[in-house]
Amino acid sequence: MKGSFFALLTYTVVIMAYSCEADRLPPPTGLSYKWLDSFTINISWMKPTSKLDHCDIEYEVQQGGDLPSRTGSTNTTETCMTEELDSTGCKYTIRTVGKALCDRTESEAVTIPIDTLVPRAQLVKDFKCVIYRHKMNCSWIPVNPSNNLTVHYRLNEVNKDKLPLKSCEEFYSNGKRNGCYLKEDFTNQDIYMLVRSEAGQSTFKAFYVFPSPKMNITEEGNYLKLTWTRPEVGNNCWWTYEVCYRECSRHRECMNITAKEEPMLVSYDKRCLYEFKYKATISNHCSKIPSESTDPVTYGTNAPPDGTLTVVAIVIPVILCVSVILSCYCFRRHRAIICPVIPDPSAIFKEMIMNGNKELKAKSNLYTPVPEPIEPCKVTLVPENSVLQQNS
Numbered sequence: 001m002k003g004s005f006f007a008l009l010t011y012t013v014v015i016m017a018y019s020c021e022a023d024r025l026p027p028p029t030g031l032s033y034k035w036l037d038s039f040t041i042n043i044s045w046m047k048p049t050s051k052l053d054h055c056d057i058e059y060e061v062q063q064g065g066d067l068p069s070r071t072g073s074t075n076t077t078e079t080c081m082t083e084e085l086d087s088t089g090c091k092y093t094i095r096t097v098g099k100a101l102c103d104r105t106e107s108e109a110v111t112i113p114i115d116t117l118v119p120r121a122q123l124v125k126d127f128k129c130v131i132y133r134h135k136m137n138c139s140w141i142p143v144n145p146s147n148n149l150t151v152h153y154r155l156n157e158v159n160k161d162k163l164p165l166k167s168c169e170e171f172y173s174n175g176k177r178n179g180c181y182l183k184e185d186f187t188n189q190d191i192y193m194l195v196r197s198e199a200g201q202s203t204f205k206a207f208y209v210f211p212s213p214k215m216n217i218t219e220e221g222n223y224l225k226l227t228w229t230r231p232e233v234g235n236n237c238w239w240t241y242e243v244c245y246r247e248c249s250r251h252r253e254c255m256n257i258t259a260k261e262e263p264m265l266v267s268y269d270k271r272c273l274y275e276f277k278y279k280a281t282i283s284n285h286c287s288k289i290p291s292e293s294t295d296p297v298t299y300g301t302n303a304p305p306d307g308t309l310t311v312v313a314i315v316i317p318v319i320l321c322v323s324v325i326l327s328c329y330c331f332r333r334h335r336a337i338i339c340p341v342i343p344d345p346s347a348i349f350k351e352m353i354m355n356g357n358k359e360l361k362a363k364s365n366l367y368t369p370v371p372e373p374i375e376p377c378k379v380t381l382v383p384e385n386s387v388l389q390q391n392s
Contacts, residue, residue, distance in 0.1 A: 025096040026050035027107040028059060035117055036077070038203055039154065039192045043112060044075035048096055055102035062093050070097065079192070082120045083204045090114045121200030123149060127193065128207045130292055131186045131233050138168060138206065139179030147197040151180055153206070156190040165194065186233065210234045212291040213280050217299045219268060224299060226264040228280070237282035248272035248302060273302040
């Protein structure tokens with residue numbers, strides 16, 4: 001009985017798994033691709049050969065982590081950049097899906113690997129294009145300065161046929177960065193860049209930046225007033241500034257400010273040097289594009305610290321110490337005058353009783369007055385007879 005139960009359970013699981021598998025649509029087969037140019041590939045496949053049970057089908061194409069798109073055709077044209085080949089950017093998966101009235105689930109996904117016809121090579125770093133009126137200044141850091149590079153580009157305009165490649169013009173080098181100019185008006189569309197050398201080629205989308213607005217600093221009372229002069233391009237866009245600064249080499253919290261909140265006020269200490277760093281971004285009806293990086297802007301000077309407290313803290317203790325030392329010295333030198341020895345009265349009375357006044361006077365330390373000098377008096381006796389004679 002127990003064995004029959006397990007057999008029945010196993011049979012049920014197998015039937016359910018087969019039923020679920022039978023409900024899935026078959027995947028597309030025969031996937032292949034072909035490069036149409038340096039940026040574009042055409043991927044094609046064949047309709048499933050298995051029975052579809054009268055299901056109307058279409059195909060779901062997904063590039064990397066992007067949202068999938070559907071097509072009823074057996075081919076699709078996509079863009080693929082060499083910078084995306086090592087990530088999931090150029091990884092395409094295709095599956096069969098049923099339309100509205102089809103009750104079968106989507107098929108397993110089929111992935112097709114993509115590789116380039118020309119060897120890939122990383123030729124530039126930090127490639128960016130600064131937008132100006134009627135042109136763009138594109139610059140980069142060369143990976144190998146000895147490589148002889150050619151730079152081409154193509155505008156990816158919507159609902160238009162593929163445009164031909166154009167060359168970047170007016171090459172320059174300033175020691176750190178190399179660059180050239182695209183003679184194009186900014187249209188807010190992707191620009192596909194193609195950089196070639198003998199080592200290989202590299203394709204990527206250009207990264208846009210606006211010229212950085214100029215920061216203006218003025219002093220108003222106890223505050224610094226910060227304003228910006230925006231560039232000619234993007235002047236009608238919504239600008240946002242992220243401002244970080246240091247006060248007397250102390251880092252302060254970064255702040256965000258919009259164009260409507262200008263000017264920005266910062267508490268000002270005249271004894272401090274202020275160093276401002278800022279980044280600007282445009283948004284609103286414009287695409288969200290940052291400005292190019294800027295050098296720090298400084299204002300004021302680091303004044304030497306007030307030495308009054310230091311002087312007071314050093315001089316006053318020294319004066320007190322010298323005064324105490326001199327006082328002690330003078331006290332010891334004139335101790336007999338300042339603090340004379342006072343005899344013990346009990347000892348005086350004791351000696352007077354035992355030795356008498358004389359001895360006490362001779363031996364005591366009592367004050368003895370100095371005798372005043374007295375002139376001697378001489379008395380002459382006159383005979384009585386001479387007195388009588390004088391009277392008669």
